[in-house]
Amino acid sequence: MNITIVGTGYVGLGTAIMLAYLGYRVTGLDTDLQKIERLRAGDLPIYEPGLDELLRQAQGNLTWTTSYEESIPKADIIFICVGTPALPSGQPNLTYLESAARSVARNLDGKTQIIVNKSTVPIGTADWMTRILEEHAVHYHTNRYDIVSNPEFLREGTALSDSLYPDRIVLGGRPWAVARLHELYAPLIEQSFTPPPHVPRPSGYTRPAVVNTTLTSAEMIKYAANAFLALKISYANEMAGLCECVGADIEEVTGGIGLDARIGTRFLAAGAGWGGSCFGKDTSALVSTGEEYGYDMPILRAAIDVNRRQRTLVIEKLQRHLRLLKGKRVAVLGMAFKPNTDDLRDAPAHDFIARLASLGASVVAYDPVAMPRARQEWGHLQYSEARSASAALAGADAVIIATEWDEFRLLDWDAAVLTMRTRVVIDARNLLRMPLSVAATVEQIGKDAGPAPTMAQASA
Ligand SMILES: NC(=O)c1ccc[n+]([C@@H]2O[C@H](COP(=O)([O-])OP(=O)(O)OC[C@H]3O[C@@H](n4cnc5c(N)ncnc54)[C@H](O)[C@@H]3O)[C@@H](O)[C@H]2O)c1
Numbered sequence: 538m539n540i541t542i543v544g545t546g547y548v549g550l551g552t553a554i555m556l557a558y559l560g561y562r563v564t565g566l567d568t569d570l571q572k573i574e575r576l577r578a579g580d581l582p583i584y585e586p587g588l589d590e591l592l593r594q595a596q597g598n599l600t601w602t603t604s605y606e607e608s609i610p611k612a613d614i615i616f617i618c619v620g621t622p623a624l625p626s627g628q629p630n631l632t633y634l635e636s637a638a639r640s641v642a643r644n645l646d647g648k649t650q651i652i653v654n655k656s657t658v659p660i661g662t663a664d665w666m667t668r669i670l671e672e673h674a675v676h677y678h679t680n681r682y683d684i685v686s687n688p689e690f691l692r693e694g695t696a697l698s699d700s701l702y703p704d705r706i707v708l709g710g711r712p713w714a715v716a717r718l719h720e721l722y723a724p725l726i727e728q729s730f731t732p733p734p735h736v737p738r739p740s741g742y743t744r745p746a747v748v749n750t751t752l753t754s755a756e757m758i759k760y761a762a763n764a765f766l767a768l769k770i771s772y773a774n775e776m777a778g779l780c781e782c783v784g785a786d787i788e789e790v791t792g793g794i795g796l797d798a799r800i801g802t803r804f805l806a807a808g809a810g811w812g813g814s815c816f817g818k819d820t821s822a823l824v825s826t827g828e829e830y831g832y833d834m835p836i837l838r839a840a841i842d843v844n845r846r847q848r849t850l851v852i853e854k855l856q857r858h859l860r861l862l863k864g865k866r867v868a869v870l871g872m873a874f875k876p877n878t879d880d881l882r883d884a885p886a887h888d889f890i891a892r893l894a895s896l897g898a899s900v901v902a903y904d905p906v907a908m909p910r911a912r913q914e915w916g917h918l919q920y921s922e923a924r925s926a927s928a929a930l931a932g933a934d935a936v937i938i939a940t941e942w943d944e945f946r947l948l949d950w951d952a953a954v955l956t957m958r959t960r961v962v963i964d965a966r967n968l969l970r971m972p973l974s975v976a977a978t979v980e981q982i983g984k985d986a987g988p989a990p991t992m993a994q995a996s997a
């Protein structure tokens with residue numbers, strides 16, 4: 538089977554390299570020539586742990602192109618993985634999708650071809666794309682071409698494991714087209730491939746569930762899943778606020794409730810809230826879809842509000858300790874929206890830096906991998922770069938931990954805070970294991986506020 542992947546961003550690259558590893562001939566197509574040239578040179582344009590190694594292993598099955606004319610006619614299956622970012626209105630911007638669908642349509646060649654939507658798209662998009670195919674395909678025939686909705690559930694940072702060992706594969710569409718996708722995914726469904734040594738099969742993992750649905754239900758499943766995960770995090774953050782009021786510890790609370798199998802322990806980590814390219818845009822998109830039907834979604838709106846409040850809360854905690862931020866030096870550790878990625882989209886650190894700078898603080902930021910990308914994308918922000926986490930802390934009046942990179946867990950915090958001018962640590966990801974052995978003010982999220990006891994005080 539020949540596969541073409543349209544859009545080689547986080548999802549397209551993960552999908553292309555994974556399918557090539559499974560043995561398919563895959564062409565990755567992107568309109569961004571620079572990206573394609575880097576890929577041709579074997580250089581990944583994104584940071585994703587283990588992806589470079591898998592790329593090397595799958596290289597022989599991969600071709601990169603900017604040409605629809607060259608790749609679409611020979612493809613049996615065409616995956617659409619272009620971005621669907623949010624418009625200021627909250628609705629998804631479908632211009633990339635529309636342009637990709639038109640270009641695909643114009644180059645369909647009359648043999649049986651399946652167009653698979655992996656992008657997260659508003660409910661009803663498959664019908665809209667069918668009309669684009671009808672309008673623009675030279676050889677359109679409904680029995681030959683079909684659209685399947687196959688939403689992607691991978692997380693950045695763990696994309697390889699999520700792709701090779703998914704919980705479920707959702708396939709929405711007509712039976713004949715869905716059957717072709719079953720065939721394509723057989724190695725994943727049967728788990729008959731040899732796992733790459735650096736991405737071993739998780740212990741206890743057997744195989745994914747395959748969920749066959751209508752097109753509309755598949756589109757809805759993607760949004761409903763993301764919205765549920767987002768509101769789970771907001772629920773934990775709302776409880777964290779109450780924990781601070783009553784003197785409880787959110788991690789003890791979520792640990793306690795999570796042991797109920799109906800609740801589960803995952804996605805209950807309180808902190809700076811969710812960021813990234815998906816939760817924000819997908820929750821807004823779902824609320825917008827509701828509005829189009831006159832259907833209010835108060836739970837989701839509240840989850841979005843709580844998430845917004847978490848970012849403000851972090852700066853408020855800092856103000857409580859430093860009072861005036863004007864002229865203060867504040868270190869921000871972590872710029873990526875989560876660890877193990879260089880993705881900066883909707884990263885809480887962005888809002889922290891912007892707010893701190895607007896309050897007159899001088900910001901020094903450090904991230905283990907995202908700084909080069911920030912140089913390109915955050916030129917509008919005022920901050921200076923540090924060479925390391927400890928360099929960022931040296932001489933600072935306060936530090937905000939914005940991303941829970943392991944590197945920050947492994948930092949010698951006792952030594953690092955001693956180099957600060959005033960030792961105020963706002964741990965917005967509850968990363969530190971307390972107490973520190975030197976006197977410092979450490980604020981976490983959903984924990985009793987106030988100066989942390991030193992080791993000596995704690996053991997007294
Ligand atoms: N990032 C994730 O973790 C994730 C996970 C699951 C689903 N999704 C969804 O998958 C989709 C893609 O997300 P992403 O993060 O990979 O996006 P991205 O912005 O990283 O990549 C999109 C790519 O599409 C290319 N592109 C744009 N228009 C094109 C066109 N007409 N023809 C060919 N290429 C074109 C861009 O140049 C870019 O390389 C979105 O709908 C997103 O919601 C993302």
Ligand SMILES: O=c1ccn([C@@H]2O[C@H](COP(=O)(O)OP(=O)(O)O[C@H]3O[C@H](CO)[C@@H](O)[C@H](O)[C@H]3O)[C@@H](O)[C@H]2O)c(=O)[nH]1
Binds near residue numbers: 689690763770805808
């Ligand atoms: O308990 C938690 C878990 C996550 N987060 C934050 O939530 C955001 C999203 O994290 P995560 O879901 O791990 O990363 P994404 O790569 O954005 O993945 C989400 O969005 C993708 C795009 O739709 C989906 O495919 C994935 O299934 C879904 O988890 C990040 O800012 C995390 O810091 C928390 O604050 N607390």
